[in-house]
Amino acid sequence: MAPRVVVIEADGGSRGNPGPAGYGAVVRDLDTGEVLAERAESIGRATNNVAEYRGLIAGLEAAAELGATEVEARMDSKLVVEQMCGRWQIKHPGLRPLAAQAAGLVDRFAAVRFSWIPRERNRHADALANAAMDAAAAGAPARPAAPPVAEPAREVAAPDSPARAAAREAAARASTARTTGTDPATAPASWEPRPSFTATRLILVRHGETEYTEQRRYSGRGDVPLSARGRDQIRATAARVAALAPAAAAVVSSPLSRCTATAEAIAEALGGLPVRREDDLIECDFGAWEGRTFAEVRERWAGEMDAWLASTRVAPPDGESFTEVAERAGRAITALLDAYRGETVVVVSHVSPIKLVLRDALAAGDAFLHRLFLDAAGISVVDMWPDGGVAVRSVNDTAHLTDA
Incomplete structure (x- = not known):
């Protein structure tokens, strides 16, 4: 049976920015943490941001191929997360086609939410991306095999602390009205999943x-x-x-x-x-x-x-x-x-x-x-x-x- 909700962990980078670049993406089952798919590719000479977007795109494509209906996309790239959430402008013209491609893939799912995670929690995708960068630097074939990554068992999402739970409850009650009914200037800014999953x-x-x-x-x-x-x-x-x-x-x-x-x-x-x-x-x-x-x-x-x-x-x-x-x-x-x-x-x-x-x-x-x-x-x-x-x-x- 196809997983209904999956987690995508994606990363990308380059040696030189721009330089030899590659990306990695991992798709996991939300409930068990089981790895369902891996994607990695060396993409020649590119910037870190281009490689990060390519990693996200590869992860979304893999999730779609698995038949997932909802996605949690986790990255250690603040720029990609903020741009995909619409909070930051996409000023660099080279990133706009990639962002548009990612947005088109997002529309294929019932819901997609983005969150930032620290690099140490993105080690699997990071290892895939680094292997791809090594292949790019060596002029090796485009899709390198990723080294195994030993990861300790961990919960997919930690429970809220009492303080965070209280903050979420207060945010849900906030209603400073302007045109949107709530004021985005004072709305809670967070990379955490929204209390309401669907916008x-x-x-x-x-x-x-x-x-x-x-x-x-x-x-x-x-x-x-x-x-x-x-x-x-x-x-x-x-x-x-x-x-x-x-x-x-x-x-x-x-x-x-x-x-x-x-x-x-x-x-x-x-x-x-x-x-x-x-x-x-x-x-x-x-x-x-x-x-x-x-x-x-x-x-x-x-x-x-x-x-x-x-x-x-x-x-x-x-x-x-x-x-x-x-x-x-x-x-x-x-x-x-x-x-x-x-x-x-x-x-x-x-x-x-x-x-x-x-x-x-x-x-x-x-x-x-x-x-x-x-x-x-x-x-x-x-x-x-x-x-x-x-x-x-x-x-x-x-x-x-x-x-x-």
Whole structure:
């Protein structure tokens, strides 16, 4: 019988960084600690981080081959663990394809959780990686045989101390509300497994293009329909969302037609899910600026625009502040997290609400709102746990729009 839950221990390294590099990965049965699979390979000249990612990928592939449904991935690479959890940016372009490959493998399992372990608890994978590095340095065949590793019997996971158990209980009770319902800035930061094993995944989709989008006009409460290009975009977006979340539980949309049309295309691609309309996901009310370009607003309301750009508490004339938008978007997200705990929800909305959700998910400041660009029909993915843990998996994915 295939193991339901396995542990992956992975490592990688290079002699020189970059230099002769290799990785190792071990897959164990969670309950018994029995070794179910080993993977090791010399990969030529590479950096430590590249080798570490390759080790994780090899471990995930082995777990999938074994038919595992849930994975605990343990590594002594803080960088890989933090990046895969979405807490650190992937700044090096050479690591992004590897992280994307790992993320694609993660999606094949019902659940995957990452944790950091000290090197002494990762000796088996470390020995495999070192044997692979030796082979790389010697120019030996790519898949070296790993030396046997004598390891003392040990528990797969030690029981919580009273202090740690109390800390977990306090973390689960924490609920400092912002857009996500809990504040990521104050949520418990830990490499330990989350009290709730399965996150609620939000697939955040901006509506397709309209004439106002193309003309760079403020488009708030006005019900501007999709343009011809926008209609092409939503077909591509629907196919992409269906691939990302084939088992989505719900599609929720702003009530404006540019969003509902986008949501209906996605719902159809997901097998005919109903579209639930949520008023709190509507775009910011830009008041007197509605339908005007940035240049037109700057010419007529220069002082008001400066004040608006300087503070999220300032509203356009006769309009709505970003603070107000964040409050209602927060209500919508909190309700979705309560209603669809542990499931995937597609949320179709506008630039302002999506930016505010991402701002809070990333624990970013207000300047983030003016620095992040969200394309029409772009997709962002956020995982949220009941204890306040958040992993932002992607932001403004537009690869599906290449031909749209």
